[in-house]
Amino acid sequence: MFLPARMRKLKIITFEKYTDPVIRSLHEEGITQIDNISERIQEDPQWAQLLKPSKPAPQTTRIASLLMRTTGIIDFMNTLITRKKKMKEVIKEFLNPPIPKKRKVEELDSESLIKKAEDELSKVETRIKSLESKLNQLEAEKGDLESTISLWEKLVDFDIDFTDIEESKYITAIVGKMPIEKFKKAPEKIKEITDEFAIFDVETEPPTERKVFIITLKEHEDAIATLLRRMDLERFEIAGLKGKPSEVIQKSRERLKEIHEERKATIKEVEEIKNEWEEELLILKEQLTIEKERNEIYAAFGETENTVMLEAWTPLKDCEKAEEIIKEASEGHCVIEREKPNPDDEVPILLENPRFAKPFETFIKMYSPPKYNEYDPTVFMAIVLPFFFGFCLTDAFYGIIDALVGFILYKGPGKVNKFMRSFGIIFMACGLWAFILGMVTNGFLGDFFPRFFHINLPTVIPLVDAFKEPQNVLLMALIAGVLHINFGLIVGARNNIKMGNIREAMGSQIVWLILELGILLAALGWLFNIFPLMVGGGGIAVLGIILLVYYNGLFGLIDASGFLGTILSYSRLLALCLSTGGMAMTVNIVTEICANLIPVIGVALAPIIFVFGHIANDTFQSLGAFIHSLRLHYVEFFSQFFMGAKRKFDPFSAERKLTKIER
Amino acid sequence: MVEITLGTALAAVGAGIAIAFAGFGSAIAQGNVAAASVGAVAEKPEMFARGIIFTALPETQAIYGFLIGILVIVFSGILAGGKALGTTGGIIALSAGLAIGVAGFGSAIAQGNVAAGSVGAVTENPEMFARGIIFTALPETQAIYGFLIAILLLVGGVMGGG
Numbered sequence: 053m054f055l056p057a058r059m060r061k062l063k064i065i066t067f068e069k070y071t072d073p074v075i076r077s078l079h080e081e082g083i084t085q086i087d088n089i090s091e092r093i094q095e096d097p098q099w100a101q102l103l104k105p106s107k108p109a110p111q112t113t114r115i116a117s118l119l120m121r122t123t124g125i126i127d128f129m130n131t132l133i134t135r136k137k138k139m140k141e142v143i144k145e146f147l148n149p150p151i152p153k154k155r156k157v158e159e160l161d162s163e164s165l166i167k168k169a170e171d172e173l174s175k176v177e178t179r180i181k182s183l184e185s186k187l188n189q190l191e192a193e194k195g196d197l198e199s200t201i202s203l204w205e206k207l208v209d210f211d212i213d214f215t216d217i218e219e220s221k222y223i224t225a226i227v228g229k230m231p232i233e234k235f236k237k238a239p240e241k242i243k244e245i246t247d248e249f250a251i252f253d254v255e256t257e258p259p260t261e262r263k264v265f266i267i268t269l270k271e272h273e274d275a276i277a278t279l280l281r282r283m284d285l286e287r288f289e290i291a292g293l294k295g296k297p298s299e300v301i302q303k304s305r306e307r308l309k310e311i312h313e314e315r316k317a318t319i320k321e322v323e324e325i326k327n328e329w330e331e332e333l334l335i336l337k338e339q340l341t342i343e344k345e346r347n348e349i350y351a352a353f354g355e356t357e358n359t360v361m362l363e364a365w366t367p368l369k370d371c372e373k374a375e376e377i378i379k380e381a382s383e384g385h386c387v388i389e390r391e392k393p394n395p396d397d398e399v400p401i402l403l404e405n406p407r408f409a410k411p412f413e414t415f416i417k418m419y420s421p422p423k424y425n426e427y428d429p430t431v432f433m434a435i436v437l438p439f440f441f442g443f444c445l446t447d448a449f450y451g452i453i454d455a456l457v458g459f460i461l462y463k464g465p466g467k468v469n470k471f472m473r474s475f476g477i478i479f480m481a482c483g484l485w486a487f488i489l490g491m492v493t494n495g496f497l498g499d500f501f502p503r504f505f506h507i508n509l510p511t512v513i514p515l516v517d518a519f520k521e522p523q524n525v526l527l528m529a530l531i532a533g534v535l536h537i538n539f540g541l542i543v544g545a546r547n548n549i550k551m552g553n554i555r556e557a558m559g560s561q562i563v564w565l566i567l568e569l570g571i572l573l574a575a576l577g578w579l580f581n582i583f584p585l586m587v588g589g590g591g592i593a594v595l596g597i598i599l600l601v602y603y604n605g606l607f608g609l610i611d612a613s614g615f616l617g618t619i620l621s622y623s624r625l626l627a628l629c630l631s632t633g634g635m636a637m638t639v640n641i642v643t644e645i646c647a648n649l650i651p652v653i654g655v656a657l658a659p660i661i662f663v664f665g666h667i668a669n670d671t672f673q674s675l676g677a678f679i680h681s682l683r684l685h686y687v688e689f690f691s692q693f694f695m696g697a698k699r700k701f702d703p704f705s706a707e708r709k710l711t712k713i714e715r
Numbered sequence: 716m717v718e719i720t721l722g723t724a725l726a727a728v729g730a731g732i733a734i735a736f737a738g739f740g741s742a743i744a745q746g747n748v749a750a751a752s753v754g755a756v757a758e759k760p761e762m763f764a765r766g767i768i769f770t771a772l773p774e775t776q777a778i779y780g781f782l783i784g785i786l787v788i789v790f791s792g793i794l795a796g797g798k799a800l801g802t803t804g805g806i807i808a809l810s811a812g813l814a815i816g817v818a819g820f821g822s823a824i825a826q827g828n829v830a831a832g833s834v835g836a837v838t839e840n841p842e843m844f845a846r847g848i849i850f851t852a853l854p855e856t857q858a859i860y861g862f863l864i865a866i867l868l869l870v871g872g873v874m875g876g877g
Contacts, residue, residue, distance in 0.1 A: 419845050419848075522786065526786075613863070616863060620859055621775070624782075627785075628778070683768065686768070686845075687852045691852070
């Protein structure tokens with residue numbers, strides 16, 4: 053229970069023709085992690101003499117391509133069709149999520165699955181592709197029309213049929229916008245080039261500018277355009293435009309409406325296909341993903357002409373089962389060798405804990421999994437973390453709320469979501485401790501009972517009333533810290549001794565235990581006036597200091613202040629406890645002031661302030677309590693012993709959410 | 716109404732300094748780490764929980780400041796029913812506030828920088844989480860020194876009835 057799961061390495065040799073059934077069976081069972089031995093074969097000449105590295109199965113590329121096509125269709129349909137859910141529906145679905153039903157599927161080999169996928173995709177892809185290209189066309193046309201409208205809108209003030217200009221052999225038009233001052237001088241300047249022109253203008257935005265329309269002979273176009281450009285004309289491109297602006301705009305808008313309708317109809321068609329095919333495609337996607345994984349694993353083996361060799365890590369408790377599966381799949385044509393891990397093996401770590409502690413494995417994994425022969429602190433964390441949380445929150449009512457939230461998460465989304473289930477359990481445990489500690493330290497919605505009913509909770513222990521005797525609660529926090537740290541030291545010493553690092557165990561853990569024991573005995577002797585105990589304790593403490601300097605050098609003495617700091621860090625338990633109570637008290641005071649000092653509205657406002665104030669306080673303080681409890685583990689506790697490994701046990705497992713194999 | 720002696724008033728200043736400086740430093744530091752975390756979460760949404768943990772680390776200094784502030788308030792007669800403090804005791808309480816306030820300020824800023832760097836490192840390589848936490852915890856030492864001295868000053872000079 054206190055170590056990661058014991059693992060065994062299985063070395064498997066079987067005939068090439070049995071590889072597929074063996075891999076399929078292991079993949080479905082998901083109890084082994086297959087190591088890649090092809091690299092070792094390439095690097096080690098001895099291995100290379102016996103085996104050559106294997107390659108991924110030849111159909112892998114085809115499967116990957118089919119998977120991409122399937123995912124592409126699903127994504128296309130999902131981005132196009134999104135159903136907005138009502139808030140009520142979202143909440144209902146969160147609290148009572150539907151449990152997905154798994155469909156029984158036939159076990160198919162790679163070729164049969166490829167055929168099935170090609171059949172299904174050919175049916176749906178032709179329909180989807182034509183609709184997709186239609187949508188793309190509509191989208192492109194829409195974009196063109198929108199830019200046409202935006203161009204014609206600039207010209208709408210001129211009621212002219214641009215076809216006449218476009219088709220004319222002799223005349224041309226220059227249209228644009230220019231500053232009003234320069235516009236006034238324009239006719240004069242143009243006259244210097246030619247008299248054969250006509251100029252129209254209209255007001256525009258901003259009022260300092262003018263929209264102008266100049267008709268002239270084609271031969272003068274360049275000269276006039278150059279002149280006007282120098283006079284800051286912003287020219288509109290009218291080449292190729294035909295029709296009257298207002299008519300073109302109207303027609304374009306009508307077409308836009310049609311496009312909108314056509315798009316809607318096309319999306320509806322896609323929706324129909326989605327309703328008809330979505331489930332099939334999702335199942336196909338799952339099957340292809342699993343098949344792709346299976347085919348890729350072939351690259352991890354070594355092979356001879358007729359045989360294949362693979363290495364797989366398996367938890368000891370599953371070894372028999374794994375061996376049976378391999379024997380059955382290979383019809384007995386296999387050799388399996390079971391090996392204990394070597395000291396230089398990088399063993400994949402699988403945490404194995406009782407049910408109540410399982411949810412807390414997340415926190416250990418987030419930090420780093422323990423080494424193979426190292427103590428797994430999950431169980432201890434499962435006990436202490438909720439206690440620290442409760443200590444930080446110390447409010448009975450907030451505890452009830454947190455536990456209730458945990459219960460809802462556990463019973464609702466926890467049914468289908470492992471993460472939610474885990475957090476539900478964690479919240480319930482944390483809430484329970486906050487309730488217990490709140491009841492004894494006089495925390496129930498802050499000072500709710502004393503303030504509004506002038507009574508104390510009957511369960512309060514006056515010595516640990518947080519606001520009246522904070523020094524006692526501080527002492528409790530520090531004692532909790534000392535116990536927590538010492539447990540870490542003992543575990544660290546055990547780990548080091550087991551790994552043969554006696555010097556490290558002495559210098560990093562045992563000296564502190566000796567020093568603490570000496571100080572404790574001396575303090576007890578001084579307190580109870582027992583001289584021999586005081587001297588004995590002093591002697592042990594001096595021995596501790598000597599050992600500290602011996603093992604860690606003079607820097608060991610500096611470490612002493614760090615060690616003290618580590619213990620003092622647990623004072624945050626009191627600080628957070630007071631901050632929860634203080635904020636809750638503030639909410640109560642504001643509620644009271646509001647109800648007493650503001651007539652009528654105050655009475656109506658007070659309950660709102662009270663409810664929302666406490667909800668906000670509970671939320672923020674719970675978050676703080678949780679993070680600081682976690683920190684006390686990560687920073688203070690783990691630093692006493694935790695070494696950590698790199699490799700988590702990641703089984704070769706077919707993840708089936710929608711399907712199950714029909715056997 | 717409690718009679719406020721000079722000692723109590725000095726202690727009140729000490730309580731103010733304790734939380735003001737330590738809180739100031741923590742706020743700047745947490746702001747930096749939170750900014751780094753937001754960037755990390757945008758890149759990798761799974762960084763959310765880790766980002767929150769790193770952001771919470773430089774809060775310790777404010778917690779220490781808050782705690783010393785509370786202890787000073789409780790033992791200096793500021794609260795109703797408390798015993799008024801002599802001038803010497805008040806100066807000691809003020810020193811305690813300064814000790815954690817200033818040490819906490821510097822320590823928080825430094826810790827914020829390391830935590831922000833660690834968030835970046837963990838985003839690149841999730842295996843850096845444990846090492847990032849250890850590095851981030853290092854600049855807390857100075858705040859702990861300040862806190863320790865503040866506690867010793869209060870225990871010796873104020874709680875003892877100075």
